[in-house]
Amino acid sequence: MDNKIFTLFMALGLLLLTSCEKDLPKYTPYEGYAYSELDVDGGNWIPVLEESGASIEVPVPDATDSETYLNELEELKQAMSDITSDQKRAITYWTNNPAVRWNEIALELIAKYNIIPGPNADASYTLPNPANPEGPPAFPFAHPPYACRALAYMSVAQFDGLISAWHHKYQYNRAAPYVLDGDIDYAYEENDIPSYPSDGAVIARASKNILTAMFPLEADYLQQMEDEHLESLLLSGGNVMSDITAGTTIGDAVAETALTRASNDGMKDAQTPKAVSDSIKQAAYDRFGWAWDNLEIPERPVGLTPLFSQVTMWSIDDVESVRPVPPPALDSQEFLDDVEVLKDYAQNMTDEKRRLANFWQDGLGTYTPPGHWNRIANEFIVQYRLNPLQTTRTLAYMNMAIMDSGISCWDAKYYYHYPRPIQMIDGFETIAGTPNFPSYTSGHSVFSAAASEVLAYIFPEEAEQMRAWAEEAAISRVYGGIHWSFDATVGTDQGREVAQYTLNRARADGADN
Amino acid sequence: MTPNEYPGKYPGQLSRVNERKWQSMVLLLLGLVFIPRAMNAQTPSDALMMRSKNICVLFSYDMGTFDRYWEGSYLRSNETIATVDRNTVLPMAAIGIFDDLNFYISLPYVKTESSIPNGGKFAGARGFQDIGFALKYRAVHTDLGTGKFTALATAGFSTPFTNYLSDYRPYSIGSGAPEFSLRAIGQYEHSSQFYLRASIAHLWRGYTEAERDYYYNNGSYYTAWMDVPNAWTYEAIFGKWLFDTSLKLELSYTTLNSTSGDDIRAYNAAQPTNKVEFDRVGFAAQYYLKSVKGLGFVAYHNRVVNGRNVPKFSNTGIGLTYQFNVIKKQTDTTDGQ
Numbered sequence: 001m002d003n004k005i006f007t008l009f010m011a012l013g014l015l016l017l018t019s020c021e022k023d024l025p026k027y028t029p030y031e032g033y034a035y036s037e038l039d040v041d042g043g044n045w046i047p048v049l050e051e052s053g054a055s056i057e058v059p060v061p062d063a064t065d066s067e068t069y070l071n072e073l074e075e076l077k078q079a080m081s082d083i084t085s086d087q088k089r090a091i092t093y094w095t096n097n098p099a100v101r102w103n104e105i106a107l108e109l110i111a112k113y114n115i116i117p118g119p120n121a122d123a124s125y126t127l128p129n130p131a132n133p134e135g136p137p138a139f140p141f142a143h144p145p146y147a148c149r150a151l152a153y154m155s156v157a158q159f160d161g162l163i164s165a166w167h168h169k170y171q172y173n174r175a176a177p178y179v180l181d182g183d184i185d186y187a188y189e190e191n192d193i194p195s196y197p198s199d200g201a202v203i204a205r206a207s208k209n210i211l212t213a214m215f216p217l218e219a220d221y222l223q224q225m226e227d228e229h230l231e232s233l234l235l236s237g238g239n240v241m242s243d244i245t246a247g248t249t250i251g252d253a254v255a256e257t258a259l260t261r262a263s264n265d266g267m268k269d270a271q272t273p274k275a276v277s278d279s280i281k282q283a284a285y286d287r288f289g290w291a292w293d294n295l296e297i298p299e300r301p302v303g304l305t306p307l308f309s310q311v312t313m314w315s316i317d318d319v320e321s322v323r324p325v326p327p328p329a330l331d332s333q334e335f336l337d338d339v340e341v342l343k344d345y346a347q348n349m350t351d352e353k354r355r356l357a358n359f360w361q362d363g364l365g366t367y368t369p370p371g372h373w374n375r376i377a378n379e380f381i382v383q384y385r386l387n388p389l390q391t392t393r394t395l396a397y398m399n400m401a402i403m404d405s406g407i408s409c410w411d412a413k414y415y416y417h418y419p420r421p422i423q424m425i426d427g428f429e430t431i432a433g434t435p436n437f438p439s440y441t442s443g444h445s446v447f448s449a450a451a452s453e454v455l456a457y458i459f460p461e462e463a464e465q466m467r468a469w470a471e472e473a474a475i476s477r478v479y480g481g482i483h484w485s486f487d488a489t490v491g492t493d494q495g496r497e498v499a500q501y502t503l504n505r506a507r508a509d510g511a512d513n
Numbered sequence: 514m515t516p517n518e519y520p521g522k523y524p525g526q527l528s529r530v531n532e533r534k535w536q537s538m539v540l541l542l543l544g545l546v547f548i549p550r551a552m553n554a555q556t557p558s559d560a561l562m563m564r565s566k567n568i569c570v571l572f573s574y575d576m577g578t579f580d581r582y583w584e585g586s587y588l589r590s591n592e593t594i595a596t597v598d599r600n601t602v603l604p605m606a607a608i609g610i611f612d613d614l615n616f617y618i619s620l621p622y623v624k625t626e627s628s629i630p631n632g633g634k635f636a637g638a639r640g641f642q643d644i645g646f647a648l649k650y651r652a653v654h655t656d657l658g659t660g661k662f663t664a665l666a667t668a669g670f671s672t673p674f675t676n677y678l679s680d681y682r683p684y685s686i687g688s689g690a691p692e693f694s695l696r697a698i699g700q701y702e703h704s705s706q707f708y709l710r711a712s713i714a715h716l717w718r719g720y721t722e723a724e725r726d727y728y729y730n731n732g733s734y735y736t737a738w739m740d741v742p743n744a745w746t747y748e749a750i751f752g753k754w755l756f757d758t759s760l761k762l763e764l765s766y767t768t769l770n771s772t773s774g775d776d777i778r779a780y781n782a783a784q785p786t787n788k789v790e791f792d793r794v795g796f797a798a799q800y801y802l803k804s805v806k807g808l809g810f811v812a813y814h815n816r817v818v819n820g821r822n823v824p825k826f827s828n829t830g831i832g833l834t835y836q837f838n839v840i841k842k843q844t845d846t847t848d849g850q
Contacts, residue, residue: 118780
């Protein structure tokens with residue numbers, strides 16, 4: 001009797017355990033798909049940094065009846081006949097829209113490097129140093145300004161590269177191997193897009209080059225990913241080697257253009273010495289009678305990137321032209337009322353408010369709010385079956401808008417230097433971590449509003465949802481106890497306004513014609 | 514920004530991360546009330562059995578604290594969280610189904626907070642943690658040499674009782690995942706009333722649901738579900754009965770090793786996926802009142818001496834146990850004591 005009960009109990013327990021093994025996804029669950037359209041005129045669209053789709057030259061390809069090309073085809077068939085299961089898995093993983101995969105790689109590196117340096121034993125802090133990337137602390141600290149900038153440069157290079165690829169594809173019209181040779185089966189959905197130069201190779205090389213510059217310690221990993229990707233382009237039956245070589249030529253060129261801009265965009269001066277930081281703070285105090293203080297122990301001497309506001313914007317000449325109105329004075333009724341709102345949220349935390357605060361927190365160790373919006377974009381991109389050119393256009397404009405909005409937000413943060421709730425409310429405690437920079441306006445609000453506007457433009461059916469999510473992300477920071485209500489509402493307006501400059505550019509690039 | 518789960522996390526829960534604490538608590542707490550040892554209240558991880566139709570209830574209060582933690586294998590402090598206190602109230606009941614089969618149920622209430630001042634200004638957490646159930650079966654109970662050998666096995670299951678957030682270290686009150694455990698226990702007690710007990714258990718932990726759908730665990734995870742690592746735990750106890758079997762003293766050594774998981778990253782918050790390891794030593798005393806039948810007291814202290822991705826946690830607890838015979842009251846039988 002005893003034995004039976006015990007055995008039954010254990011059997012039930014084990015059954016329960018084995019029945020709940022979960023498959024935890026490590027990337028967006030999609031495979032190759034048929035594009036919703038081909039954009040045969042895409043080579044005429046206006047690039048962001050390059051002059052035109054024709055400005056990067058590639059060699060005239062060998063004709064498909066030339067001996068050289070026929071040899072390439074034979075080599076391809078030979079390679080495909082020896083394919084391994086790992087290579088097949090790689091083909092499935094990379095898909096025929098690999099810009100999404102490279103975007104995910106960027107998000108993963110952001111999450112890996114979004115680690116704030118802790119204090120030294122003597123209470124000082126050491127900053128990551130690109131000249132000594134191993135550290136400690138390792139370079140970079142991939143905080144939201146760093147993250148949005150890395151994503152913008154990668155996406156812009158990808159987009160410019162694909163405009164160039166589209167130009168040459170339809171200039172030379174060299175068909176894909178699987179079209180030319182009936183013995184070759186394409187791993188993805190067949191289409192009529194010419195295969196020279198390989199758009200996948202453009203994406204692989206441009207992404208790898210940008211990310212290697214942004215995350216120097218990951219050079220080996222990124223090279224390995226590029227090698228695997230380029231090999232899968234070949235083994236998919238979609239490209240011969242000369243398609244890929246032409247693609248990497250374009251990838252190198254657009255990455256160089258983007259990295260040249262990056263090296264001179266002002267980011268290297270964004271994290272100021274303490275003297276500069278102190279003078280910025282003093283200027284705000286003189287102007288408004290308040291200043292934000294870092295309350296960490298030991299105190300961090302300089303806030304995060306005080307001069308990110310001076311980084312060159314993509315679509316706006318003067319950052320001050322989009323600066324929001326001043327926040328309420330600390331003795332105003334609006335401010336005092338908001339203190340009560342914050343206290344009320346903290347004292348009456350609900351499951352739903354807590355869920356939103358955590359869902360949109362995207363704090364240290366994660367892909368940051370810009371990363372979260374890239375993840376959202378990736379999911380809609382595959383849902384709407386965008387082709388690679390449309391994919392990179394979406395990501396480029398979204399990340400340009402996010403970066404511009406971040407620059408504008410940082411301008412407001414350090415111009416107004418407004419205190420955080422924990423500084424102004426005695427004994428106040430939060431459920432989210434208070435970041436190392438001033439309160440007004442909320443970075444989450446501005447980033448999210450800008451991203452949602454671009455996604456609303458690309459996916460008009462989703463516009464309402466996008467804007468609702470942006471507002472949710474904004475108010476989540478108030479629920480978390482780390483922002484005032486007006487940080488969120490004004491920040492949302494700010495992000496929407498800044499995004500219009502990018503959208504004006506998008507509407508004029510030729511894609512909507 | 515913060516550390517992680519500590520071994521003292523699940524006092525009272527049927528063998529969770531904190532086997533030892535649980536064990537000592539329950540054991541201690543539940544323990545002693547009665548006269549013959551065989552009737553003492555017990556815990557899922559000790560060698561005691563309660564006779565059929567007896568119930569023992571335990572109520573204990575546990576005060577835990579830490580001001581350093583292991584980030585991977587690096588022991589550090591962190592003024593963002595300063596000193597973290599974790600106080601637990603544990604109600605538990607042990608029921609004698611048969612003389613060789615006991616059932617246990619427990620439900621701790623946990624409250625966490627940082628000392629002031631601290632650099633993070635995070636709110637602590639509080640709430641009912643996990644409801645735990647266990648069945649303990651005594652397979653062997655025999656004379657051996659001049660003493661007695663006992664062998665037992667325990668199966669336990671626990672699961673979150675409320676929707677507390679596990680992804681809020683170090684303030685989260687539990688791991689937020691269901692757990693199934695199997696434990697084997699062997700004890701030899703010499704006629705001098707010295708005894709030695711050893712146990713080994715495997716803990717199968719399920720998944721906990723975070724309130725975000727992306728996290729980093731040596732790579733991206735696009736899901737809210739976090740895999741809480743399984744673990745092995747071992748324990749050795751040296752004890753002695755004194756004063757006509759009314760006072761029991763024990764020294765314990767416990768170790769727990771997760772079978773997978775990641776390290777806490779530099780100056781970053783812990784998360785439920787971390788690979789937890791610790792070694793802990795403890796001392797416990799139980800006293801059975803002679804004057805009030807069925808009533809006992811327990812007190813204990815444990816401290817983690819070595820670890821990985823855990824706080825350097827120490828905890829002290831006191832408790833009260835009361836045992837009674839349900840049937841006796843109704844039928845006036847003489848079963849039990």
